[in-house]
Amino acid sequence: MEIEVNHLTELQNVAHQLLAFAGNEKIFIFEGDMGAGKTTFIKTFCKVLGIEETVSSPTYSIVNEYESPDGAVFHFDFYRIKDIQEAFDLGYEEYFFGGGICLIEWPEKVEELLPEHLVKIEISIVDESKRIFKFSRA
Ligand code: ATP
Numbered sequence: 001m002e003i004e005v006n007h008l009t010e011l012q013n014v015a016h017q018l019l020a021f022a023g024n025e026k027i028f029i030f031e032g033d034m035g036a037g038k039t040t041f042i043k044t045f046c047k048v049l050g051i052e053e054t055v056s057s058p059t060y061s062i063v064n065e066y067e068s069p070d071g072a073v074f075h076f077d078f079y080r081i082k083d084i085q086e087a088f089d090l091g092y093e094e095y096f097f098g099g100g101i102c103l104i105e106w107p108e109k110v111e112e113l114l115p116e117h118l119v120k121i122e123i124s125i126v127d128e129s130k131r132i133f134k135f136s137r138a
């Protein structure tokens with residue numbers, strides 16, 4: 001499924017479409033170049049999930065935890081990990097296989113650890129404000 005996004009105000013609609021597309025899937029991986037809009041979209045997606053606290057990219061850690069009405073939501077940014085061991089040290093299994101929603105930026109860095117079933121969101125930059133969002137399921 002592909003969606004063209006021409007303005008940030010359209011992201012809320014995209015978030016609702018993603019929720020419908022995902023069904024019961026809990027693992028969401030976000031692919032796209034730096035500045036593609038992964039964090040920007042995750043912020044809107046978290047609002048749609050009912051999260052009221054401020055969502056921002058994990059800076060000092062790899063994972064942020066938020067509370068949604070349906071339980072915990074974990075937001076990962078694996079960009080800075082240098083060794084897969086850092087994911088083991090984090091205890092990734094309890095997150096990825098613990099039943100909570102996981103929103104994962106830079107999943108390429110932990111590819112071999114990802115669950116078999118997940119939803120992939122690919123964001124491509126067309127120009128300054130235009131993006132293509134592509135959803136797929138594995
Ligand atoms: P990084 O890999 O560094 O974490 P990122 O993919 O998380 O990057 P963001 O931090 O979300 O990217 O930055 C995306 C930038 O693009 C923001 O400044 C945002 O305002 C802008 N932007 C412009 N148009 C869009 C759009 N249609 N969708 C998402 N972001 C957009």
Ligand code: MG
Nearest residue numbers: 038039057105
């Ligand atoms: Mg980001």
